[in-house]
Amino acid sequence: MAANTVAGGASAPAGAKIYYVAQVCGWGLYGIVQYLLARNRGATSVLPVAVWCGIGILGTHFLRSYASRRRWQTISQLILPFAAAALLMPTVMDAARAGASVLLLREHFTAEPGWLLLAHYFQGVLVVSIWCAVFLSTVEAGKRRAAEMEALRLALVAQVAQFRALRSQLQPHFLFNCLTSLLELIDEDKDRAKQMVVRLSELLRYTLRAERVETVSLKEELGAVQDYLSLEKVRFEERLQVRLDIDPASLGAQLPPMLLQTLVENAVKHGIARLPAGGDLTIAARVSNRDLQIHVTNAGTLSMATEESPTVGLENARERLRLMYGHGASLTLAALDDRTVRAAAVIPAHAPGIST
Amino acid sequence: MKALIVDDERLARSALRRVLQSHKEVEVVGEAASSEEALSAIRRFLPDVIFLDVEMPGGSGFDLLERLEDVPIVIFTTAYDEHAVRAFEINALDYLVKPVTAERLAAALARAEKALATTAVPQPPNARTGAGLEQLFVRDRDRCWIVRLCDIVLMEAEGNYTRLHFGTNAPLIYRSLSAIEERLDPASFFRASRYQIINLRCIENLESEAEGRLVVRLTNGRRAEISRRQARRLRALLSF
Numbered sequence: 295m296a297a298n299t300v301a302g303g304a305s306a307p308a309g310a311k312i313y314y315v316a317q318v319c320g321w322g323l324y325g326i327v328q329y330l331l332a333r334n335r336g337a338t339s340v341l342p343v344a345v346w347c348g349i350g351i352l353g354t355h356f357l358r359s360y361a362s363r364r365r366w367q368t369i370s371q372l373i374l375p376f377a378a379a380a381l382l383m384p385t386v387m388d389a390a391r392a393g394a395s396v397l398l399l400r401e402h403f404t405a406e407p408g409w410l411l412l413a414h415y416f417q418g419v420l421v422v423s424i425w426c427a428v429f430l431s432t433v434e435a436g437k438r439r440a441a442e443m444e445a446l447r448l449a450l451v452a453q454v455a456q457f458r459a460l461r462s463q464l465q466p467h468f469l470f471n472c473l474t475s476l477l478e479l480i481d482e483d484k485d486r487a488k489q490m491v492v493r494l495s496e497l498l499r500y501t502l503r504a505e506r507v508e509t510v511s512l513k514e515e516l517g518a519v520q521d522y523l524s525l526e527k528v529r530f531e532e533r534l535q536v537r538l539d540i541d542p543a544s545l546g547a548q549l550p551p552m553l554l555q556t557l558v559e560n561a562v563k564h565g566i567a568r569l570p571a572g573g574d575l576t577i578a579a580r581v582s583n584r585d586l587q588i589h590v591t592n593a594g595t596l597s598m599a600t601e602e603s604p605t606v607g608l609e610n611a612r613e614r615l616r617l618m619y620g621h622g623a624s625l626t627l628a629a630l631d632d633r634t635v636r637a638a639a640v641i642p643a644h645a646p647g648i649s650t
Numbered sequence: 651m652k653a654l655i656v657d658d659e660r661l662a663r664s665a666l667r668r669v670l671q672s673h674k675e676v677e678v679v680g681e682a683a684s685s686e687e688a689l690s691a692i693r694r695f696l697p698d699v700i701f702l703d704v705e706m707p708g709g710s711g712f713d714l715l716e717r718l719e720d721v722p723i724v725i726f727t728t729a730y731d732e733h734a735v736r737a738f739e740i741n742a743l744d745y746l747v748k749p750v751t752a753e754r755l756a757a758a759l760a761r762a763e764k765a766l767a768t769t770a771v772p773q774p775p776n777a778r779t780g781a782g783l784e785q786l787f788v789r790d791r792d793r794c795w796i797v798r799l800c801d802i803v804l805m806e807a808e809g810n811y812t813r814l815h816f817g818t819n820a821p822l823i824y825r826s827l828s829a830i831e832e833r834l835d836p837a838s839f840f841r842a843s844r845y846q847i848i849n850l851r852c853i854e855n856l857e858s859e860a861e862g863r864l865v866v867r868l869t870n871g872r873r874a875e876i877s878r879r880q881a882r883r884l885r886a887l888l889s890f
Contacts, residue, residue, distance in 0.1 A: 470729035471659070474748040478665035529659050570658070570684040570707040 309436070317355065321347045324421065345394040346387045350418075353383045354425050361433065369430050376426045384418025457617045463552075464501050465559065468526075475528050490528055497521040504551035508618075512579055512586065513545040515554045519577065522555060526562050533572025534562065541580035549586060549641050550618060556611045557590040557637045565594030565635060586641040596629040608637070615641065651762065652679045654697035656688040656714070657727065658706050662748060666701055666727070669755055676759065685709040689717060699723040699762045701746070704734045712794065715787035719833060721796055722785070723762045741794050784835075788814060790821030800838065803852040803870045805830060807845040815870055840884060842866065842874040850887070 325347035329340050357379055361372055388411070396402075406414075472494055479487040500518040504510070516538075523536050558577065566572050573593025580587055608627060615623040622642040630636050653676050657663045663681050670676050679695040682688035685708045692700065700722055702711040715721055726745035728734045738745040744758055784799040797816050804815040807827035813820050831839070831847060842848050852869045859865055864881040866874045876884060 466730040468729075470748055471662075474665055474729060474750075475659065475661040477749045478661040478668065481668065482661075482664070529661065531660060567658070567705070568707045570686070572707075 313358070317351060320425075321351050339399050341398060342391045342395045346391040349387045349390050350383070350421065350425075353379065353386070354422070354429070357426070358429065361429075369434060372430060376430065380419055380422040380426055383422050384415050387418050388414050453617060457614065464497070465563075468559070471529055472525055479528065486528070490525060493521045493524050497525065501552065507551060509548040510551045511545065512540075512547050512549060512554070512588075515549060515551060516540065516545075516577075518552075519555050519558050522558065523562075523575075526566075530562075530566060530572055533569070534566050535572070535574045537574060537576040539576060539578040544579045544581045544586060547579075547581055547586040547641070547643060549588075549639075550614055553611055553614070553639065553641075554588060554590070556607045557588070557639065560607050560637065561590050561592035561594075561635070564598055565592035568598050569593055581643065584643045586639075586643060588639040588641070589636055591630065591634060591636040593633060594635045595632065596627070596635055598635075611639075615639070651676050651699055651759075651766065652695060652697045653677065654680050654682065654688070654691055654695060654700045654722075656682045656691075656700055656706070656711070657703040658683050659703075662703070662727075665748075666750055669750055669752055672752070673756070673759055675763070685711075685714045685717075688714055692718065692722070697722050698766055699725060699759075701725050701727055704728050704731065712787075712789060715796075716789060718787065720784065721787045723765050724787075724796060725758050725762065737792070737794070743794070743796065786814075786823070788821050788823050790823075793819075793821065795819065795821070799834065800849070800851065803849050803868050804872055804874065805839075805847040815872065840880075840887065842876045842880060842884075846874045848874050 325340075325343050328346070329337075329343045332343060357376060360375065361367070364372065472490070476487055476490055476494075479490060497518055500514075500521070523534070527534050527536070554577070558575070561575050566575060574591075575593075576589070576591040578589040578591070608625070612625045615625055619642050624640045625637070627635065627637050653670065655663050655666050655678060657666070660683070663683075667678055667681075670678055676699075679697055680691045682691045685706055688700070688702075691697075702714070702724055704711040704726055705728070706714075711726060715724065724743070726734070726738055726743060727748055727750065728738075728745060729748045735745070735747070737743070744761060746754055746758055785796050786799065786802075788795045788797055795816075797814065802814050802816045805827060806813045806815070808822060810824065810826055811822045812825055812827045812830055813822050827845065827847060831841060834847070838850055839847050840850050848866060848868060854867045854869050857865045857867070859875075862878040862881055864876040864884060866876060868874065
C-alpha cells in the first residue's frame with residue numbers, strides 16, 4: 295500500500311520518499327504473503343507473483359502521476375479514473391501473471407476454472423481499490439493539513455501587521471495644539487518657545503525610534519513622557535500638575551515603546567483637559583513578582599474617560615500587550631473614587647513572544 | 651462687530667486675539683475658558699460673533715450652544731479633530747483650524763459680516779437676551795444646525811419636545827412649545843393651536859372651514875388647523 299503526503303494545491307508532493315517506501319513495502323509484503331500461499335499450493339517460482347505485484351506497482355504509480363498532473367484535484371474529480379483503474383488493472387495483472395508462468399517458466403498452460411479466474415480478478419480489484427482508498431485519503435489529509443498550515447501562517451502574518459499598526463503615534467491633535475501654543479509663545483516668551491521646539495523635536499525623534507524597536511527601558515520611555523508633559527504644561531499651564539513616583543529599581547525594566555506615553559496622553563486628553571480647573575496626574579512604577587507595574591492616576595471620572603471617543607488608544611495598547619505577552623500582561627482602567635481614574639499596566643519582565 | 655473668544659487654553663486665546671488685532675472692525679469684548687464662563691460672558695456682552703473651541707472642559711462647544719436662547723454667529727475653532735471637522739462640514743458650520751491663519755480668518759469674518767447684514771430683523775419689543783440675530787442651535791442625533799427663526803415654517807409640540815420644520819429637516823429639540831413661544835416675535839409667529847406654532851410669512855393659503863375654523867396650508871406643504879377663537883385672532887392679525 296502507498297502512503298503519501300501532499301503539500302496542497304499545485305505544489306509537488308512533499309512526502310515523495312515516504313510514498314516510494316510505502317509503495318515497495320506494501321506491494322512487497324503482499325507479494326510475499328501471496329508467494330507463501332502459492333508455495334503451499336505447490337508453486338515453485340516467485341516469478342508470477344513478482345510480475346503481478348510489479349505491474350501493480352507500475353499501474354498505481356501511473357495513477358499517482360496522473361493525480362499529480364491533474365494538480366491533486368479533489369476526490370470527486372479523481373474518483374472515476376481511479377475506479378476505472380481498479381476495475382481494469384487486475385485483468386492486466388492476472389494476464390501478465392499467467393503469461394509469465396507459461397512463457398518464462400515454461401509451465402503448461404492450464405486453463406483455470408471460471409470461478410477461480412473471477413476470484414483472482416476480484417482479489418485484484420480489492421487490492422487496487424484499497425490502494426486507491428489509502429492514496430486518496432492520504433492526499434486529502436495532506437491537503438487539509440496544508441490548508442491549516444496556510445491559515446496559521448496567514449493568521450501570523452495578519453497578527454504581525456496588526457501589531458505594527460497598533461504602535462501608537464503622537465496624535466495630530468496634540469501636534470497642532472503645540473504649534474498653536476508655540477505661535478503665541480514666540481511673541482510672548484521667546485526662551486520658552488525655544489525650549490518647546492527642543493522638547494517637541496526630542497519627542498518626535500523618540501516616536502520615530504519607537505517604530506523600529508520592540509521594547510525600551512522605562513527610563514527611556516519616561517524621558518519621552520516628560521518631554522510630552524512639559525509640552526502639555528505649556529498648553530494647560532497650572533491646570534496640569536504632574537507627580538512622579540518611580541522606584542529606581544524599575545528604571546531598567548523593559549516595556550513596549552509608547553505604552554506609558556499612551557496612558558499619560560489618555561489621562562491628559564480624557565481627564566485633565568476636560569476639567570475646567572485641571573488636576574493632578576501621577577505616574578508610578580515599580581517591579582514586583584518579576585512584573586513591571588505602572589500606574590497612571592489622574593483627576594477625572596471613568597465616564598469622562600470612555601465617553602465620545604471609545605478610548606481607541608487604550609484598546610490598541612491592550613491589544614499590543616496581548617500580542618506581545620499573551621495573558622501575562624494586563625491593562626485596566628478603573629475609577630479609584632468618584633474624582634480619580636487609574637490606568638494600571640502589568641508587563642512581564644521576560645522577553646516578549648513576537649518579533650516584527 | 652463684537653467678538654467673544656472661547657477656548658480653554660490661554661495661549662490659544664491670546665494667539666487668536668493677536669491675529670484679530672489687524673481687523674479693526676472686530677472688537678474682542680471678552681474671553682472665556684470654559685462653557686460656564688462662556689455662558690455668562692455671552693449673556694453679559696451680547697457678542698455678534700463667538701470663536702468657539704469645540705473641545706472644552708465642562709461640556710463641548712455644542713453643549714454650550716444648546717443652552718443658549720439666542721445663538722450669535724459662531725465660528726468654531728479646532729486644532730485637529732477629524733470628527734469635529736466632519737461634523738462642521740456635513741452641517742455647513744463655519745470653522746477655523748488652529749493655528750489660525752490670517753487668510754482663513756479674514757474669509758470667516760467676511761462671511762460673518764455678511765450674515766449680520768442680512769439678518770437685520772426689526773427687534774421685537776419684548777426683552778431679548780441675544781444680539782437679535784434670532785438663531786437657534788439644534789442638534790438631533792449626529793446632525794446639527796444653526797437655524798434662523800425666520801426659516802422655521804412650523805413648530806409642533808411632542809410632549810416636552812418640539813419638532814422644528816425648516817427646509818427639508820424636522821429635528822426635535824428638548825424645549826416645550828410654550829417655552830419657545832415666549833421668545834418669538836408675535837408679529838412673525840402665530841400659535842395656531844395647543845400643539846402648533848406657524849410662521850406667518852410661510853402661509854401659502856387659508857381655507858375657511860365650518861364653524862368659523864380655518865385650515866392653513868404652509869409653504870412646506872404641511873397643514874395647520876386653527877380653532878374658531880384663534881381663527882378670529884389670525885384674521886385680525888392679517889386684517890382680512
